[in-house]
Amino acid sequence: MYEKIDLIAGLDIGTTKTSVIVAEKDRRTGEAQIIGVGSAPSMGLRKGLIVNFEQVVRSISSALEDAESMTGIAVNKAFVCFSGALTTSIISKGMISLGSTPRQVTEVDVQRVIDASLSEISMPNNYCTVHTIPVMYSIDGQKGIDDPLGMTGVRLEVEVQSIMSPTATVQNVVNCAERAGVGVTGLIAKPLASALGVLTPGEITSGVAVVDIGGGTTGVSIYVDGALKKLSVIQIGGDHITNDVARVLKIPMEAAEELKKHISLGDDSDAFDEELEFLVQGKRGSCSAAQVHEVVYNRLEELFEDFVNKELRDIGSIMLPSGLVLTGGVAKTNGIADMASEILGMPVRIANPIDGPKMPPGRNGCEYASLAGIIKYVNILEKYPLKFIGPSISFSSNIIAGQTKVKRSKVGVEEDHGPGVIVMFKNLLSTIKRTFKELF
Ligand SMILES: Nc1ncnc2c1ncn2[C@@H]1O[C@H](COP(=O)(O)OP(=O)(O)O)[C@@H](O)[C@H]1O
Ligand SMILES: [Mg+2]
Incomplete structure (x- = not known):
C-alpha cells in the first residue's frame, strides 16, 4: 500500500x-x-x-x-x-454492521467505517482535510481498540479526527x-x-496539551486517553511580542527582537532596575528592563489566559495529567513555564x-x-x-x-x-x- x-x-x-x-x-x-x-x-x-x-x-x-x-x-x-x-480539527463518528453473527474485521470494513464517519462532517466551504486520523475503534461497544483488524464482533465503530485547512x-x-x-x-x-x-508515549497515554509558540502562530494539540482530541492554530506568536515591544518603547524592531530575549518573566525586582542597551545600524539606545518585561508579560498573559485557556476549555472538564508541554522558539523565554503554570493551573514543562x-x-x-x-x-x-x-x-x-x-x-x-x-x-x-x- x-x-x-x-x-x-x-x-x-x-x-x-x-x-x-x-x-x-x-x-x-x-x-x-x-x-x-x-x-x-x-x-x-x-x-x-x-x-x-x-x-x-x-x-x-x-x-x-x-x-x-x-x-x-x-x-x-x-x-x-x-x-x-x-x-482546525473536527471529530466525527461512524458505525457499520459486520452482520448478524460475529466475524473478523477486514481492511474493507475499516475503510467502510471511516467512510461512514467522514460522511457526518460538514466541512467549511473551500476547506480540505490534511489528515484523517482514526483515533479510536470500538467493537460491540468495547472501546479503546487501537487496531481492529482481525478482531471479532457484529458492530464496528470509529472516532475520526479530521484536520482541515x-x-x-x-x-x-x-x-x-x-x-x-x-x-x-x-x-x-x-x-x-x-x-x-x-x-513521550507516556504523556500521550495519560493526557497532555502541546503548545508550540512560533513566530506568527501558536499551534495547540490536545491528547486525551492516547488519542488526538483537538488541534488548532492561534494567530499569535513571538512576532506579536516583538511588535508590541517596538511600538510601546518606540524602538527599532531589530532591537525589540533582541531585548525581549534578555528579560526574565520571574518576579526579580533587581533585574527590573536594569537599563537594557541596544545598538542598531550604528545607533545606540537604551530602555528599562521593567518596561520590556511588562510588554512581554502582558502579551504572553493574553495568549495563555484568553487563547490557550479557551482551547483547553473547549474539550470540557477533562483532566490532562501530563499537563502542558511548551515548545517553539518563544518557549525559550526565561520564566515562561512558571508563568504559564500559574495562569493555567497545571504543570508545564519546556520541551526540546x-x-x-x-x-x-x-x-x-x-x-x-x-x-x-x-x-x-x-x-x-x-x-x-x-x-x-x-x-x-x-x-x-x-x-x-x-x-x-x-x-x-x-x-x-x-x-x-x-x-x-x-x-x-x-x-x-x-x-x-x-x-x-x-x-x-
Ligand atoms: N531566547 C528566546 N527568547 C524569547 N523568544 C525567542 C527566543 N528565541 C526565539 N524566540 C522567538 O521565537 C519565535 C520563532 O520561533 P520558531 O519556532 O522558530 O518560529 P516558526 O516555527 O514560526 O518559524 C520568534 O518570534 C523569536 O523571536
Ligand atoms: Mg516553530
Missing part, C-alpha cells in the same frame, strides 16, 4: 525560519536516523500564511542549500510541514515547495508535527525535540520541535500506514522548476516518488471526494 524508504526529508515552512531535516533509514532497526538539519530565515509569511510567493520560494531554496552543504544530499522530495493560521493555503504551500524544486511526498499540519516531535540529542547542536532546541516531528510522523507511517490518512485532494501544480521535476500523483493512484512514503487509501479518498464534491 505504501513505499518503503531509504532517505527521508522534511521541510518545515515556519513564519520565522524555514528548515529542512534529512534522515536515513537504518536497515537494521527500520527507524529513520537524522543525518542533518538545514535552516534559513523565512521571508514572505505572515501568521503562518504565505503572503509573498517568490520570497517563500527563496527561503525554501536557502534552507535546502544549507541542508545540502551539511549532508551532501540534494533534497528533491520532502514531507512538508506548514502552519496555516486557519487549520483552507484548500488555497495548502495549495500555496505545495506550489512554493515545487517551485523551489521539491516534490511534496506528504503534508503535515504543524501542531501535529510539534506534538510528535516532543511528546525528543530526538534533539541526534540533531546537530544549535539546531536541536524548541524551535526545531515541528521539524523533528516530521521524522517521527514518517516513522509512525512506516509502522502503521493507516494511522494518518493523507489529504482529501491532490495538490498538483506542475510548476516545478529546474531539472528536479517530480510527477505529482492523481488522487488514489500510487506512483514512484523515489525516497518517501505515500499512503494511499483508494476507497476512502474517493468517498471523501464524493462527500465534499463541492470542493472539486
